[in-house]
Amino acid sequence: MSETLLRVNSLSKTYGKLPVLDDVTFEMRRGEILGLVGRRGTGKSTLLHLIGGNTQPTLGTISFEGKSVYFSSPHQARRGGIELVNQVAQLVAHLDVIQNIFLGHEIALFPSVGLPKWEQMCETARELLSKFDLPHSLINHSIESLTNEQRHLISLLRAFIRPARLLLLDDILPNLGYHRQEIVLERVREQAQLGLGVIICSENLKHLFNITDRILVLFEGRLVADRNTSDFTPRDVVELIVGASHQEQVTPVIWALESFHKAQRHTEELFQEQAQLHETLEASDLLNRQLIEKLSDQVKAMDRLNAALQETQRRLMTEREEERKSLARELHDSVIQDLLGLNYRLEDVESGENTDEQRRELLAIREAIRQVVGDLRQLCRDLRPPTIDNHGLSSAIPSLVQEWEERTGVTANIDIAQTLGRLPELMELSIFRIIQEGLGNVAKHANAHKVQLTLTHSPEGHLLIRFADDGRGIEVLPDLADLSAKEHFGLVGIGERVALMDGRMRIKSSAGEGFVLEVELPNPNPFG
Amino acid sequence: MSFINDARKMLRENIREYGMFIALFIIMAVFAITTDGLFISSRNLVNLVNQTGYIAVLAVGMTLVIVIRHIDLSVGFLAGFLGAVAAIAMVSWHLPVWVVIPMTLVFGILGGLISSFLVAQLGIPAFVATLAGWLGYRGGLQLVTISTGTIVIPDEAFNAIGNAFIPDIPDIGILSGIHKVTLFLGLLAIISFTSGEIISRRKMQKNHFEVLSTGMFTLKLVFVSVLIGGIAWILAGYQGLSWTAVVVLIVVIVYDFITTKTVLGRHIYAVGGNPEAAELSGISVKKITHVVFGSMGMLSALSGILYAARLRSATTVAGTLFELDAIAAAFVGGVSAAGGVGKVMGSLIGALVMTSLTSGMNLMGIDISYQYIVRATVLATAVIFDVTTRKTGK
Numbered sequence: 001m002s003e004t005l006l007r008v009n010s011l012s013k014t015y016g017k018l019p020v021l022d023d024v025t026f027e028m029r030r031g032e033i034l035g036l037v038g039r040r041g042t043g044k045s046t047l048l049h050l051i052g053g054n055t056q057p058t059l060g061t062i063s064f065e066g067k068s069v070y071f072s073s074p075h076q077a078r079r080g081g082i083e084l085v086n087q088v089a090q091l092v093a094h095l096d097v098i099q100n101i102f103l104g105h106e107i108a109l110f111p112s113v114g115l116p117k118w119e120q121m122c123e124t125a126r127e128l129l130s131k132f133d134l135p136h137s138l139i140n141h142s143i144e145s146l147t148n149e150q151r152h153l154i155s156l157l158r159a160f161i162r163p164a165r166l167l168l169l170d171d172i173l174p175n176l177g178y179h180r181q182e183i184v185l186e187r188v189r190e191q192a193q194l195g196l197g198v199i200i201c202s203e204n205l206k207h208l209f210n211i212t213d214r215i216l217v218l219f220e221g222r223l224v225a226d227r228n229t230s231d232f233t234p235r236d237v238v239e240l241i242v243g244a245s246h247q248e249q250v251t252p253v254i255w256a257l258e259s260f261h262k263a264q265r266h267t268e269e270l271f272q273e274q275a276q277l278h279e280t281l282e283a284s285d286l287l288n289r290q291l292i293e294k295l296s297d298q299v300k301a302m303d304r305l306n307a308a309l310q311e312t313q314r315r316l317m318t319e320r321e322e323e324r325k326s327l328a329r330e331l332h333d334s335v336i337q338d339l340l341g342l343n344y345r346l347e348d349v350e351s352g353e354n355t356d357e358q359r360r361e362l363l364a365i366r367e368a369i370r371q372v373v374g375d376l377r378q379l380c381r382d383l384r385p386p387t388i389d390n391h392g393l394s395s396a397i398p399s400l401v402q403e404w405e406e407r408t409g410v411t412a413n414i415d416i417a418q419t420l421g422r423l424p425e426l427m428e429l430s431i432f433r434i435i436q437e438g439l440g441n442v443a444k445h446a447n448a449h450k451v452q453l454t455l456t457h458s459p460e461g462h463l464l465i466r467f468a469d470d471g472r473g474i475e476v477l478p479d480l481a482d483l484s485a486k487e488h489f490g491l492v493g494i495g496e497r498v499a500l501m502d503g504r505m506r507i508k509s510s511a512g513e514g515f516v517l518e519v520e521l522p523n524p525n526p527f528g
Numbered sequence: 529m530s531f532i533n534d535a536r537k538m539l540r541e542n543i544r545e546y547g548m549f550i551a552l553f554i555i556m557a558v559f560a561i562t563t564d565g566l567f568i569s570s571r572n573l574v575n576l577v578n579q580t581g582y583i584a585v586l587a588v589g590m591t592l593v594i595v596i597r598h599i600d601l602s603v604g605f606l607a608g609f610l611g612a613v614a615a616i617a618m619v620s621w622h623l624p625v626w627v628v629i630p631m632t633l634v635f636g637i638l639g640g641l642i643s644s645f646l647v648a649q650l651g652i653p654a655f656v657a658t659l660a661g662w663l664g665y666r667g668g669l670q671l672v673t674i675s676t677g678t679i680v681i682p683d684e685a686f687n688a689i690g691n692a693f694i695p696d697i698p699d700i701g702i703l704s705g706i707h708k709v710t711l712f713l714g715l716l717a718i719i720s721f722t723s724g725e726i727i728s729r730r731k732m733q734k735n736h737f738e739v740l741s742t743g744m745f746t747l748k749l750v751f752v753s754v755l756i757g758g759i760a761w762i763l764a765g766y767q768g769l770s771w772t773a774v775v776v777l778i779v780v781i782v783y784d785f786i787t788t789k790t791v792l793g794r795h796i797y798a799v800g801g802n803p804e805a806a807e808l809s810g811i812s813v814k815k816i817t818h819v820v821f822g823s824m825g826m827l828s829a830l831s832g833i834l835y836a837a838r839l840r841s842a843t844t845v846a847g848t849l850f851e852l853d854a855i856a857a858a859f860v861g862g863v864s865a866a867g868g869v870g871k872v873m874g875s876l877i878g879a880l881v882m883t884s885l886t887s888g889m890n891l892m893g894i895d896i897s898y899q900y901i902v903r904a905t906v907l908a909t910a911v912i913f914d915v916t917t918r919k920t921g922k
Contacts, residue, residue, distance in 0.1 A: 075810045092868070103805075106791045118731065140737050
């Protein structure tokens with residue numbers, strides 16, 4: 001294996017007047033892996049392209065396997081057994097993967113003209129694909145459907161399909177993922193053990209120290225070092241690459257290089273973690289979405305329940321009003337009539353022949369009955385204000401208030417907007433009840449002399465009911481829950497009615513300053 | 529349902545391929561109606577094939593030239609010039625026809641290699657190099673015919689190539705009045721096409737390549753068989769297959785085989801698709817260029833022979849504008865100017881489309897100026913179709 005494979009003798013290349021390579025001389029043996037390093041633009045690629053036949057040297061010679069060779073085009077180098085894999089993947093887009101892999105080296109019945117043996121090619125290609133951890137199905141794919149990494153790998157696979165003796169790799173690793181880089185290096189090492197010579201150009205010193213037997217360093221077109229890898233330290237190499245031996249210049253570069261490679265590997269790991277996280281995130285996202293769906297279902301169910309509850313309450317109230325109405329009618333039509341009938345009969349008795357004693361007695365009974373009838377009439381009115389059915393709020397309220405004034409001796413001012421008009425029956429009744437309860441409260445608790453009652457429209461078009469008394473007021477604003485616990489059902493009843501009509505209730509008060517209750521109800525016919 | 533989906537998928541994926549078949553079919557149907565069936569009569573179809581012959585042969589060669597991203601403008605006058613050379617060889621040098629034809633073909637190859645030398649070796653753009661050829665061969669043609677004018681060819685064997693028909697077996701009692709050999713060849717073509725398709729389909733399936741569904745595949749076989757059978761029947765009803773048709777068929781079959789089935793064909797398309805990649809993978813782009821231009825030269829010579837035989841003479845203006853007809857046929861047939869795409873069979877169809885237009889419009893008595901405008905429209909439409917389907921398709 002010590003046979004010389006390649007000898008490069010005083011090789012120079014100038015583009016126009018610009019020297020790129022200057023007097024490069026080196027040798028390599030079969031099975032040797034050579035690393036080629038140097039800064040960008042120091043002629044690494046040019047050297048590989050000269051050996052690979054892409055360009056021709058200005059001066060100097062190349063001898064391959066003991067013979068002097070001159071390649072005027074890349075395909076001659078290929079024929080000669082030298083494979084070059086470019087930095088840029090060179091594929092024919094119109095042909096599919098298998099045709100690209102075997103391009104220029106088809107297995108055929110009559111070589112160079114003949115009939116291709118597809119089955120044999122497919123088999124070989126499948127083997128090769130699995131060696132590089134690529135799926136078999138790839139062989140029928142079109143080049144357009146491949147990822148960037150796959151394209152570079154296919155371009156690389158071509159070099160492995162041929163019986164080359166020298167493989168030139170021009171900085172191909174950065175195009176591959178970390179995992180694939182390892183695989184490629186492993187395959188290169190295997191081939192080298194079988195006698196393939198490899199020149200690999202890379203900026204990654206870690207890779208080079210891992211795999212190469214020897215490292216060549218180029219600096220500004222000149223070969224400045226050619227040593228066995230074991231005689232080198234990364235520090236030496238970096239010194240040569242940057243062309244300086246000053247501590248203060250080299251240390252930062254080494255530091256930068258090392259941290260660059262560390263960062264690169266770190267990036268790869270992070271990338272994989274990110275992919276995993278992404279998956280986890282997606283799973284938890286799904287869970288969240290399911291939870292939110294359930295929650296919204298429950299909220300919807302609650303809404304429905306609430307609506308049902310309100311509906312029940314509304315019905316309850318309607319029914320109560322109906323009951324009151326029928327009770328009032330019953331009282332008025334039968335009980336009161338009966339009592340009046342009794343009264344007439346007593347009158348008849350009175351006009352008969354009676355003693356003065358009896359007459360006085362009868363008079364007293366009749367007076368009592370009249371009293372009872374009066375009380376019953378009052379009861380009927382409370383149960384069902386007769387005026388509200390016929391004339392609406394604007395006449396029912398004044399009569400209610402007048403009657404209340406007479407009963408309690410408190411002066412009440414009423415101010416009812418002329419524009420009020422008629423409202424839905426239930427609403428009119430509710431408002432009536434609210435006012436009834438409100439006045440009741442004033443009588444019971446306020447110790448007031450004057451009450452101002454206003455029923456009007458707010459600027460927004462809502463209905464506004466306002467009580468204002470000059471009574472003693474309250475110190476702490478009441479909480480509805482508290483009130484119901486203390487059996488102050490007046491305000492609680494108002495509150496319930498207001499809520500059923502989607503309205504709002506406000507209380508303003510302080511000790512000795514009177515008490516103001518404001519109720520705002522949405523107008524059922526805002527345009528009316 | 530799945531059958532319709534298959535059909536739709538097939539049409540969508542291969543619209544570029546089937547587009548020109550559909551175009552040819554429509555054009556023939558339209559002319560068949562407007563000329564009251566005169567267009568699809570046996571006599572006219574035979575005439576059409578013979579007229580298409582010398583352009584179709586050039587179009588086949590031009591396909592490959594355009595595939596490798598070049599152009600050859602010299603083919604028209606090279607054909608005319610070599611036709612004249614063949615005529616002189618027979619008339620003045622008294623060479624027998626079986627020497628003259630191979631000799632002319634070799635001259636053609638040499639002519640093609642001159643172009644490819646300029647293009648591949650010296651790096652001159654093909655347009656310029658072959659334009660020089662166009663001028664040179666035109667001059668050559670006028671030079672060799674300057675003393676004689678039109679050279680009349682007396683050799684009957686030579687003239688048969690452009691005018692005669694393949695012989696038939698003697699009357700055996702059945703099918704009298706019908707050309708039996710033509711029918712037999714048609715049958716042979718159907719059998720070989722069907723069996724070839726079935727074998728290649730099996731091979732593709734075995735290697736897990738995508739193939740047409742069984743339904744669509746059967747439909748395709750039936751369609752092509754009926755087409756071949758129909759044409760064979762129509763031709764057999766007249767005088768059978770002409771020698772020109774035989775020559776064209778052989779050329780098309782050979783070139784179709786080379787381009788689709790051989791390594792050389794792969795390399796031609798690879799060079800057209802990405803010359804740099806092809807060179808780097810060990811294909812000699814120069815060699816491919818020489819092969820393609822050499823074959824173009826040979827086919828030019830063949831075209832010249834067909835034309836001279838058809839006219840029974842070599843004229844001083846033979847070959848004028850052949851190159852442009854051939855290029856138009858190739859483009860109508862789906863060859864892409866961007867390189868790497870185009871089929872030999874497509875160019876044959878393209879040539880048939882262009883000649884059918886001329887022939888049909890002649891039968892209808894349409895003025896020549898309108899004919900050019902119609903052909904321009906067809907050419908432009910074909911290229912627009914090509915460009916748009918390339919954008920949307922894969």
